[in-house]
Amino acid sequence: MMALGLVVYGVLALLAVALVGAFAARQRDAGTVVYSLCLAISGAIAIAALGSLAGPGAEAAFPIGLPGLGSHLRVDPLAACFLVIVDLGAAAASLYAIGYGAHEHEPQRVLPFYPLFLAGMNLVVVADDAYTFLFAWELMSLASWALVMSHHREAGNARAGYIYLVMASFGTLALLMAFGVLAGGSGFGFAAMRAAHPGAVSGAVVLGLALVGAGSKAGLAPLHVWLPLAHPAAPSHVSALMSGVMTKVAIYGFIRIVFDLLGPTVWWWSMPVLLVGGLTAALGVLHALMERDLKRLLAYSTIENIGIIFLALGLALAFRANGLPAGAALALTAGLFHAFNHMLFKSVLFFGAGAVLTATGERDIEKLGGLIHRMPISSGAFLVAAMAIAALPPLNGFASEWLAFQAIFVSPALPQWGLKVLVPAVGTLLALAAALVAACFVRAFGILYLGRPRTKVAETAVETDRFSLLAMLVLCGLCVLAGLLPGVVIDALAPSVQALAGARMPAQIGTAWLTIVPVVDARSSYNGLMIGLFLVIVAWGSAVLVHRVAGRATRRSRPWDCGYPGLGPLAQYSAASLSQPLRRVLGAVVFRSREVVDMPEPGTLRAASIAKSIIDPVWVGVFAPLGIAVAYVAGKVNHLQFLTIRRYLGIVFLLLVALLLMVGVGG
Amino acid sequence: MHSLSFDVAHMLAGFLVLLSFMMLYQDRLGALINALAAQAVVLSLSVAWQAIIQEAPHLFITAGLAIGFKAVVIPMALRRIIVKLGIDREIETVGGTGLTMLAGIGLVALSLQVVLPVTGGSDPVSREDIALALSVVLLGLLMMVTRRNAVSQVIGFMSLENGIVLAATGARGMPLVVEISVAFSILIAFIVVGIFLFRIRERFDTVDVQALDRFRGERR
Numbered sequence: 001m002m003a004l005g006l007v008v009y010g011v012l013a014l015l016a017v018a019l020v021g022a023f024a025a026r027q028r029d030a031g032t033v034v035y036s037l038c039l040a041i042s043g044a045i046a047i048a049a050l051g052s053l054a055g056p057g058a059e060a061a062f063p064i065g066l067p068g069l070g071s072h073l074r075v076d077p078l079a080a081c082f083l084v085i086v087d088l089g090a091a092a093a094s095l096y097a098i099g100y101g102a103h104e105h106e107p108q109r110v111l112p113f114y115p116l117f118l119a120g121m122n123l124v125v126v127a128d129d130a131y132t133f134l135f136a137w138e139l140m141s142l143a144s145w146a147l148v149m150s151h152h153r154e155a156g157n158a159r160a161g162y163i164y165l166v167m168a169s170f171g172t173l174a175l176l177m178a179f180g181v182l183a184g185g186s187g188f189g190f191a192a193m194r195a196a197h198p199g200a201v202s203g204a205v206v207l208g209l210a211l212v213g214a215g216s217k218a219g220l221a222p223l224h225v226w227l228p229l230a231h232p233a234a235p236s237h238v239s240a241l242m243s244g245v246m247t248k249v250a251i252y253g254f255i256r257i258v259f260d261l262l263g264p265t266v267w268w269w270s271m272p273v274l275l276v277g278g279l280t281a282a283l284g285v286l287h288a289l290m291e292r293d294l295k296r297l298l299a300y301s302t303i304e305n306i307g308i309i310f311l312a313l314g315l316a317l318a319f320r321a322n323g324l325p326a327g328a329a330l331a332l333t334a335g336l337f338h339a340f341n342h343m344l345f346k347s348v349l350f351f352g353a354g355a356v357l358t359a360t361g362e363r364d365i366e367k368l369g370g371l372i373h374r375m376p377i378s379s380g381a382f383l384v385a386a387m388a389i390a391a392l393p394p395l396n397g398f399a400s401e402w403l404a405f406q407a408i409f410v411s412p413a414l415p416q417w418g419l420k421v422l423v424p425a426v427g428t429l430l431a432l433a434a435a436l437v438a439a440c441f442v443r444a445f446g447i448l449y450l451g452r453p454r455t456k457v458a459e460t461a462v463e464t465d466r467f468s469l470l471a472m473l474v475l476c477g478l479c480v481l482a483g484l485l486p487g488v489v490i491d492a493l494a495p496s497v498q499a500l501a502g503a504r505m506p507a508q509i510g511t512a513w514l515t516i517v518p519v520v521d522a523r524s525s526y527n528g529l530m531i532g533l534f535l536v537i538v539a540w541g542s543a544v545l546v547h548r549v550a551g552r553a554t555r556r557s558r559p560w561d562c563g564y565p566g567l568g569p570l571a572q573y574s575a576a577s578l579s580q581p582l583r584r585v586l587g588a589v590v591f592r593s594r595e596v597v598d599m600p601e602p603g604t605l606r607a608a609s610i611a612k613s614i615i616d617p618v619w620v621g622v623f624a625p626l627g628i629a630v631a632y633v634a635g636k637v638n639h640l641q642f643l644t645i646r647r648y649l650g651i652v653f654l655l656l657v658a659l660l661l662m663v664g665v666g667g
Numbered sequence: 668m669h670s671l672s673f674d675v676a677h678m679l680a681g682f683l684v685l686l687s688f689m690m691l692y693q694d695r696l697g698a699l700i701n702a703l704a705a706q707a708v709v710l711s712l713s714v715a716w717q718a719i720i721q722e723a724p725h726l727f728i729t730a731g732l733a734i735g736f737k738a739v740v741i742p743m744a745l746r747r748i749i750v751k752l753g754i755d756r757e758i759e760t761v762g763g764t765g766l767t768m769l770a771g772i773g774l775v776a777l778s779l780q781v782v783l784p785v786t787g788g789s790d791p792v793s794r795e796d797i798a799l800a801l802s803v804v805l806l807g808l809l810m811m812v813t814r815r816n817a818v819s820q821v822i823g824f825m826s827l828e829n830g831i832v833l834a835a836t837g838a839r840g841m842p843l844v845v846e847i848s849v850a851f852s853i854l855i856a857f858i859v860v861g862i863f864l865f866r867i868r869e870r871f872d873t874v875d876v877q878a879l880d881r882f883r884g885e886r887r
Contacts, residue, residue: 646820646876650812657777657805664780 003045003052003083004060004075007126010041014119017041021111031101034111038118039094042087045122049075049083054495059128066131069188074128077496078260081336082125082252088478089245089343090118092471096351097237099467103358109150110235117143117241121249130179130188134172137253141168141217144246147238148230160229167216167226174213175253178206182261190261197263207269210257211276218250219303220310221280222618227303228287232295232363236354239295243302244347248339251309258317259332259500265321267416273314274419278426281307281433283618286590288440289579290614294353294363297444298346301389304433305342309335311426312404315411316501318419325503327410330518332501334403336493341396341482345385348475352382355464355472356448360457365444365575370453374461379449381472386441388479391434394532396482399489399516401434402526406518436582443578452569484528487516576612583614591615672720676792676837679713680799683833684775687806690826691771692764696818697755700745703822707737710829713796717836720792726836732850733832741825741857748861749818752868759816767813774805796837803830817867817874821860828853 017037024030052058057076065071075083097114104110120140127133145168149161179188181202186192198206216223231239258265284303291297312335319327353363355378362368372379388395391402408430411423453459463469482489487508494504508516515527561567587593591614600606643651686706693699711733718726749755778801786794807827811820828849835846864874871878 644876646812646815649808653805653808653812656808657774660777660781660805663785664777 003048003080004058004073004126006045006048007075007083007122008060008073010045011119011122013041014038014115014122018112018115018119021113021115022108025108025111030111031104031107032098034115035094035097035101038115039091039098042090042094042118046084046087046091049080049087050492052080053077053084053492065129065135066188069129069131071132072128072189072191073126073132074190075126077499078252078255079125081340081493081496082248083122085248085340085343086118086121086125086245089241089248089347090121092347092351092475093237093241093245095474096240096354096468096471097235099465100235100237100351100354100358102465104235106150110147110238113143113146113150114238117147117238119143121245124249125252128190130183130190130193133190133253134176134179137175138172140246140249141172144234144238144242145230147242148234150235150238151233154233156229157233160226160233164226164230167223171213171216171223174209174216175257178209178213178257181206181209182257190256193261194263200266203262203266204269206262207258208272210254211273214250214254214257215276215310218247218254218306218310219280219284220276220306221283221303222622224280224284224303224306225616225618225623228291228296228299231299231302232293236295236350236357239298239354240347240350243299243350244343247302247306248343251306251313251335251339254310255313255500258313259320265317267318267321267414267419270314270317270321271418271422273310273317274422274426275314277307277309277311277314278429279307280304281311282429282436283307283590285433285436285440286582286586287616289436289443289582290587290591290593292364292366292575294356294365294444294448295350296363297365297440298349298353301349301437301440302342302346304437305338305346305389307433308401308404308430309338309342311430312338312407314426315404315407315423318414318423319407319410320501322414322416324410324413325501326505326519327407327413328501329497329503329505330403330410331407332497333490333493333505334400334407336496337403337486337489338397338400340489341388341400341479344475344479344482345388345397348381348385348472348479349389351468351472351475352378352385355468356461358464359461360455362455362457365447367455368448368453368458369451369569369572370449370458371461372449374458375449375463377469378464378472381469381476382449383445384476384479385472386445388483390438390441392438394480394483394528394535396479396486396489399483399486399526399528401430403490403518404430406524409524410519439579439582443575447575447578451572454569454572484532485514486526486528487511487514490516583612587614590617592617672716673792673795675716676713676720677795679709679716680796680833680837682709683713683829684799684802684806687803687810687826687830688768688771690822691767691806691810691813694759696749696757696759696816697746699819699822700742700749703745703825704738704742706826706829707733707742710833711738713833714836717796721839723839729832729836729846729850732847733829736850736854737825737829741854744857744861745818745822748864752818752864752874754816754818754874759814759819767809771806771809774809775802778802778805790839793837793839797834800830800834800837803827803833806830815875815877817864817876820876821857821864824860825853825857 017034021030021034052075055077057074059072059074061070061072063070101107117140120136120143123136124133124140127136145161145165148164149157152158152161181198182193184196184198186196211220212223219227231242234242281304284300284307288297288300288304291300312331315331316328316335319331355375356368356371357363359375360368388397391397405427408423408427412420414420414423490505490508498504506517511517514529515525517525583593593612593614596611598609600608683706686702686709690699690702693702711730714726714730714733718724718730779798782798782801783794786797804827807823807830810823810826814820814823832846832849868874
């Protein structure tokens with residue numbers, strides 16, 4: 001009960017803070033006040049939600065909203081679980097923004113909408129009827145759109161905002177229709193939807209609409225195109241929220257509709273989810289590998305992680321439809337765990353990108369480098385988060401992806417051949433994506449922080465402020481903790497998994513040495529603590545050994561420069577050169593990437609050049625034809641604007657007669 | 668008494684529809700205005716009859732308004748307009764009278780088919796009234812669509828409005844204020860349309876709306 005009450009008061013308080021932000025934005029310290037209040041509110045909600053993770057849940061109804069429906073709120077374990085994700089991320093972003101927000105040039109464009117954005121996300125999670133859900137969903141979309149547009153004068157941001165708005169409206173439309181099908185005759189309260197079970201076909205329609213509606217917000221291919229445009233356009237703490245938290249709210253919407261409201265599942269419903277999840281993961285990381293804008297790279301990596309989560313959710317659907325609750329529990333736990341983890345490390349990565357942006361004003365990693373010496377603490381945090389996202393043990397990313405793979409290994413128990421073939425195939429995509437993510441973040445971290453600075457701004461960068469560092473370090477600490485003690489998280493997720501999958505994973509706290517055992521002991525087990533200890537001991541031991549045997553002295557000398565004395569920092573290995581092999585192998589197929597090398601004959605003084613091009617298959621294959629089709633239809637119906645009055649009357653008349661005919665003949 | 672009241676209401680409403688059909692094929696503007704006035708008279712009789720059988724004296728005001736405005740003021744004004752415009756002797760080409768009449772018959776059948784099933788439980792008087800009122804509305808619309816002369820389009824609009832008043836009075840409990848405001852809005856619409864007619868005439872030397880289309884450069 002406490003969490004629900006706190007959310008209600010918290011949302012009201014956030015609305016009040018938004019007012020403060022709107023009217024006092026130009027005052028000195030307005031940002032500090034607004035962000036501190038947001039930090040306090042979301043921190044309190046997060047703590048209360050932690051307390052209600054195990055249930056029993058609470059409900060409340062308010063007589064505002066649609067007549068006859070009102071608005072219903074409810075906190076069950078699933079909602080509590082996502083409240084933790086939302087408000088932990090929001091608290092961290094607010095803490096970060098206390099420092100980062102001081103660099104904002106136009107705070108009046110950010111401060112009113114930031115609390116609204118938080119309020120919208122909180123409301124979505126606790127909504128218990130379709131109207132409240134959609135209202136909160138739109139509040140979240142519009143507030144985040146306003147935040148994306150806060151730097152609207154920078155090149156490309158207006159277009160990003162426009163595309164985001166189109167996609168968000170499209171997604172909400174799909175969700176609206178999904179709720180319409182779900183409601184049928186029973187009404188728009190979630191309780192009524194839970195009680196009514198649509199058939200296999202209308203259920204599939206709901207699933208498809210939910211996949212489109214929630215997927216467009218989360219960034220599922222091919223609806224992901226707005227994400228790499230809009231997430232980087234916002235201020236960095238908002239980027240962190242959009243990437244780390246808002247995509248999780250979209251996942252919550254999908255889980256709520258498909259696992260909770262839809263009722264019993266049919267096995268083939270899982271196939272599109274699995275397929276789209278796998279393809280999104282692979283496509284997202286491939287894009288991230290080619291990207292040189294740091295924040296866009298992170299946004300593409302978000303798409304990849306969303307793919308992983310949807311893949312896990314698809315597996316859970318398949319298991320649940322086949323009456324294998326243990327497998328469903330495993331897959332669903334993996335999905336939820338990964339959602340939590342992604343919130344942690346993606347926030348840190350965006351905070352790091354924001355720190356770099358503040359220090360250098362530059363997002364292009366090819367123009368940075370060597371920042372580890374100038375920003376030691378934030379580079380350390382970025383490194384930990386990058387290792388976590390690359391799924392290196394003993395960090396949290398490994399634990400959740402390992403669980404997802406364990407769920408894939410249970411898939412031979414599925415009876416249908418379609419799934420027996422599909423699951424290993426998407427598992428391969430997942431494995432490919434996991435490997436490429438490691439490459440992607442080696443590239444990002446290496447180019448950004450290692451080597452020598454490529455430009456003047458990178459040379460003169462300074463470490464970011466204390467609040468930002470604190471936010472990054474806290475989340476990094478949670479990454480490490482969740483990686484070392486995954487059992488605690490798994491047990492915390494168990495009540496919501498129990499409610500949705502019909503079973504829970506075996507209790508992990510209390511197993512010997514804090515090992516996690518997904519299915520049975522003999523099959524597989526993982527102990528983050530042990531691996532962590534082992535890694536620390538081995539790394540420390542070898543470092544000591546190396547220094548003892550080789551000596552501590554650092555020797556400085558001029559490197560061999562092939563006889564060419566003008567080697568500057570620009571001659572270093574670059575981001576493009578790091579990704580070149582992958583671009584040639586995979587990009588030639590997926591992105592139709594081409595390289596045009598112009599090498600002058602020996603003796604000519606012309607400069608050599610290399611031009612490379614990649615084509616986004618989704619833009620070319622899906623959205624460009626769609627745009628052409630819309631323009632064509634619009635051109636065709638354009639002359640409707642220039643008809644004579646009689647023709648307009650005639651159209652109205654014929655339409656009226658047609659409608660009457662439908663009523664008369666049909667009725 | 669009940670059956671008599673039903674029969675009279677039915678007859679008057681049927682008369683309205685008949686007059687609509689008359690307007691549909693009438694190609695002389697003077698005769699068209701006469702038909703409109705006659706329809707208004709029948710409408711006011713019908714409304715008065717409704718006032719008697721529903722024991723709703725305020726409907727007499729509506730009937731008075733219908734007689735006053737629609738049977739006297741508007742036809743007189745229309746007649747003045749066509750005399751001033753010099754088109755009172757003109758014969759309008761009404762394309763395909765037979766086809767238009769057939770379409771009109773189809774519309775009446777359609778409105779009966781639509782209204783009668785859905786109003787199954789209600790009072791038979793208002794059922795028939797609403798069905799016939801819908802036919803009058805559709806016929807008025809049909810007239811507006813088929814005519815080219817702006818004046819006869821206005822007449823079609825007025826006839827359409829007669830149907831709306833018939834439906835409104837047939838249903839019990841329609842407040843007087845609604846009917847009065849409808850009557851006045853019609854009057855205002857009429858004034859506006861009258862002004863426009865003269866403006867159009869001033870500019871294009873005709874009230875054939877095709878001239879407007881030619882002016883806008885539409886392909887014909």
